[in-house]
Amino acid sequence: MTSEGAVCLLSGGLDSATAAAIARSRGFDIYALSFDYGQRHARELQAAVRVAEALGAKRHVTLRCDLRAWGGSALTADIPVPRGRSLAEMEKAIPVTYVPARNLIFLSLALGWAEVVKARRIFIGVNQLDYSGYPDCREEFLRSFEQTANMATKAGAEGGRFVIEAPLVHMSKSEIIRAGTALGLDYGLTWSCYTGGERPCGECDSCLLRAKGFSEAGMPDPLLAREG
Amino acid sequence: MTSEGAVCLLSGGLDSATAAAIARSRGFDIYALSFDYGQRHARELQAAVRVAEALGAKRHVTLRCDLRAWGGSALTADIPVPRGRSLAEMEKAIPVTYVPARNLIFLSLALGWAEVVKARRIFIGVNQLDYSGYPDCREEFLRSFEQTANMATKAGAEGGRFVIEAPLVHMSKSEIIRAGTALGLDYGLTWSCYTGGERPCGECDSCLLRAKGFSEAGMPDPLLAREG
Numbered sequence: 148m149t150s151e152g153a154v155c156l157l158s159g160g161l162d163s164a165t166a167a168a169i170a171r172s173r174g175f176d177i178y179a180l181s182f183d184y185g186q187r188h189a190r191e192l193q194a195a196v197r198v199a200e201a202l203g204a205k206r207h208v209t210l211r212c213d214l215r216a217w218g219g220s221a222l223t224a225d226i227p228v229p230r231g232r233s234l235a236e237m238e239k240a241i242p243v244t245y246v247p248a249r250n251l252i253f254l255s256l257a258l259g260w261a262e263v264v265k266a267r268r269i270f271i272g273v274n275q276l277d278y279s280g281y282p283d284c285r286e287e288f289l290r291s292f293e294q295t296a297n298m299a300t301k302a303g304a305e306g307g308r309f310v311i312e313a314p315l316v317h318m319s320k321s322e323i324i325r326a327g328t329a330l331g332l333d334y335g336l337t338w339s340c341y342t343g344g345e346r347p348c349g350e351c352d353s354c355l356l357r358a359k360g361f362s363e364a365g366m367p368d369p370l371l372a373r374e375g
Numbered sequence: 376m377t378s379e380g381a382v383c384l385l386s387g388g389l390d391s392a393t394a395a396a397i398a399r400s401r402g403f404d405i406y407a408l409s410f411d412y413g414q415r416h417a418r419e420l421q422a423a424v425r426v427a428e429a430l431g432a433k434r435h436v437t438l439r440c441d442l443r444a445w446g447g448s449a450l451t452a453d454i455p456v457p458r459g460r461s462l463a464e465m466e467k468a469i470p471v472t473y474v475p476a477r478n479l480i481f482l483s484l485a486l487g488w489a490e491v492v493k494a495r496r497i498f499i500g501v502n503q504l505d506y507s508g509y510p511d512c513r514e515e516f517l518r519s520f521e522q523t524a525n526m527a528t529k530a531g532a533e534g535g536r537f538v539i540e541a542p543l544v545h546m547s548k549s550e551i552i553r554a555g556t557a558l559g560l561d562y563g564l565t566w567s568c569y570t571g572g573e574r575p576c577g578e579c580d581s582c583l584l585r586a587k588g589f590s591e592a593g594m595p596d597p598l599l600a601r602e603g
Contacts, residue, residue, distance in 0.1 A: 219491030248487035259476035263447030304510040
């Protein structure tokens, strides 16, 4: 018996690793997809390779698609990454680390691969609770994408239905960490920091939200334990 | 006075060149976007460079994004391109030259660039009349994309509205050729053939539809005149 495939967007971070672990726990063959899009460093892509391997992915593609061609984000242009912000500050406005249309671009590419391998599910690790700043992490965007996806494709025109699975969308960071831990996911394999030093910087929004999540989950972060 | 920008998807073919010429005639600054996505040959990308230059594009980006990573089309995998088909045969089913999710991928990337340069219009040269086979050339897909685009972006979340301009969507190939000719577009700069020989093959669907268009418009194809 061949299991059904699912394309899983895998950044190398904590959230997408958890979403992919959930896909695996539901019995899907994992087609892991990462993007070398000109982000500030390669550490998260190395983490994605480790996570894909740990999850026994059927295939892992790292696609190069250089969004530095137009920049427009602290992750793809020479704009400083904010440091040491409070949660209140983070929630005040869409941050400069927003990459224009990134999740739409990634989901569209995932859809292309899904159609080729006859997968109908795409897993994405967005969550709108702990970081509502990004418009493309909201459920309403995902549902709209799903409709568009079904009109954009041969499979959709022939009656197939693509489903965007965002199992974390309404979970807090600590709930995500507890869920992944329960599935045996080793968060020491993941990388969240926006900068690419030897150790996580501990001060960017991504490090701060990760630390808050582990703290609220009452667990040490295995990445810090390992590297400390 | 700075004119408003528009991102124009430019494949190097006849349709997208016409759509970009229409954008220019409406006074937009052209941000031309082409994709090196693993298509069978580079001739159409060379054509795109010529067209962008002829239209006085403000900038032209050719982005590499290799869809051969998963293939699934006669344009991105080792699947033969059909030859010598009648229109009736072409219209019977979605052809093997369909590239999974291609227009959705291209529009999503165009949207990212548009947001960065504060353009609100994206021009795409799809038409559903003369080649209804591709699901992602239909108006309903474009309107759905527009809605998704406005939810996917910071600009959309802040009240901006992106508009997908598909001026050719309900035109026949001969009407397109007449419109571009009236705007002074030199179709000798464009390339439509799916294969990459010295001269257009004259037998693939794209060559056949182009020939039919010029014939119905009562004009010689300047590309053939030039190369002949």
